[in-house]
Amino acid sequence: MPHVRRRRRNTLDKIPVTVLTGYLGAGKTTLLNRILSEPHGRTYAVIVNEFGEIGIDNDLVVAADEEIFEMNNGCVCCTVRGDLIRIIDGLLKRRRRLDAILVETTGLARPAPVAQTFFTDDAVRAKTRLDSIVTIVDAHHLPRGLEHSSEIPEQIAFADVVLLNKSDLVDAAGLGRAEQLVRAINPYARLHRTSHCEVDLAAILDRRAFDLDRILTLEPDFLTAAADPEHEHEHDHGHEHEHEHEHEHEHHHEHGDDGHAHHHEDDAEATPPAAALHTDGILSVALSTDQLVNPDRFVPWVETLLAEQGGDILRSKGILAFTGEDRRFVFQGVHMIIDGNLQRPWADGEPRRSRLVFIGRNLDAARLRREFEACIG
Numbered sequence: 001m002p003h004v005r006r007r008r009r010n011t012l013d014k015i016p017v018t019v020l021t022g023y024l025g026a027g028k029t030t031l032l033n034r035i036l037s038e039p040h041g042r043t044y045a046v047i048v049n050e051f052g053e054i055g056i057d058n059d060l061v062v063a064a065d066e067e068i069f070e071m072n073n074g075c076v077c078c079t080v081r082g083d084l085i086r087i088i089d090g091l092l093k094r095r096r097r098l099d100a101i102l103v104e105t106t107g108l109a110r111p112a113p114v115a116q117t118f119f120t121d122d123a124v125r126a127k128t129r130l131d132s133i134v135t136i137v138d139a140h141h142l143p144r145g146l147e148h149s150s151e152i153p154e155q156i157a158f159a160d161v162v163l164l165n166k167s168d169l170v171d172a173a174g175l176g177r178a179e180q181l182v183r184a185i186n187p188y189a190r191l192h193r194t195s196h197c198e199v200d201l202a203a204i205l206d207r208r209a210f211d212l213d214r215i216l217t218l219e220p221d222f223l224t225a226a227a228d229p230e231h232e233h234e235h236d237h238g239h240e241h242e243h244e245h246e247h248e249h250e251h252h253h254e255h256g257d258d259g260h261a262h263h264h265e266d267d268a269e270a271t272p273p274a275a276a277l278h279t280d281g282i283l284s285v286a287l288s289t290d291q292l293v294n295p296d297r298f299v300p301w302v303e304t305l306l307a308e309q310g311g312d313i314l315r316s317k318g319i320l321a322f323t324g325e326d327r328r329f330v331f332q333g334v335h336m337i338i339d340g341n342l343q344r345p346w347a348d349g350e351p352r353r354s355r356l357v358f359i360g361r362n363l364d365a366a367r368l369r370r371e372f373e374a375c376i377g
Ligand SMILES: Nc1nc2c(ncn2[C@@H]2O[C@H](COP(=O)(O)OP(=O)(O)OP(=O)(O)O)[C@@H](O)[C@H]2O)c(=O)[nH]1
Pocket: 022, 023, 024, 025, 026, 027, 028, 029, 030, 031, 053, 106, 165, 166, 167, 168, 169, 194, 195, 196, 197
């Protein structure tokens, strides 16, 4: 069927865009330098706020007075002196095929406006697709950073992929604690422990974390991120995490008025000291049901919820089994912008289990649960 072929080609042709965030000194430049100088045989474009920040050797730069710089490995680097949409337009007009675009969000407290550009701008959306949000976390600085910064938990909350970097500067216990701090904010991101951002670029580029089709193939990880076999862990502590995640999935993170997480007593072993868990009130709420959900109630509910509380809800994702519908409804959101559609049919014998997750601040878990349950049947 002609239109099916056209759709496939469109998806394949779209250039994946990765949005990179991370606190001051976390290692963003280190990662970008690798991408722009390693002989990986692919052509990536890196968009940075100010070229000066990248600190790359000037010899790599071919045409220094242009806004778009070509590197000696074929990658291009450009700077958001102008606006993002115009820069992307300029990149797309170049003849050379790009394998991926990476946008660094230094200087922006929040990565959301950049991410949303790829949902909302038609011209950009026609040629590119938001692939994932990657957050670099300084494992050494994280406990202190969380005490002082509201940006760090927010950046972690947005992430589809977390690089827990500077792992060489902390011992195994410290690294485990840092990972728990990340997980307390965002249990769903794929996490890689790195030193000097040494990670296979395939782990951060072209992940299809925002691709609704792909959420389905990632589904085993969707609510069990800690059991991810692709984690680059140096030692096995999976059991601890499975335990931790049982709580996260069945209940949610319980935070008190002080914004600190409170865990169940039997979880004590896997829980960092409460004082270290300053997550700026950001928590995740996971909801699920084995009963069918009424789309006429669910869709208006989630739309209203995100319209009213989208400022606080940083990320949302869901797979829904609707009454009278053989296909799965899948959605994905950044603040109040959501994208969702019907996907493949539920397989024979596959439990029609609806799951959704919200990550954000000021989330009233009991109310979310109550309102979601009101959409059942
Ligand atoms: N020990 C150690 N040092 C690292 C690692 N990653 C980066 N660094 C160093 O940390 C410092 C900061 O790294 P950058 O890559 O500049 O960090 P950044 O996030 O770009 O920093 P800003 O541009 O200031 O936001 C540099 O001196 C890096 O060499 C790591 O994994 N281990």
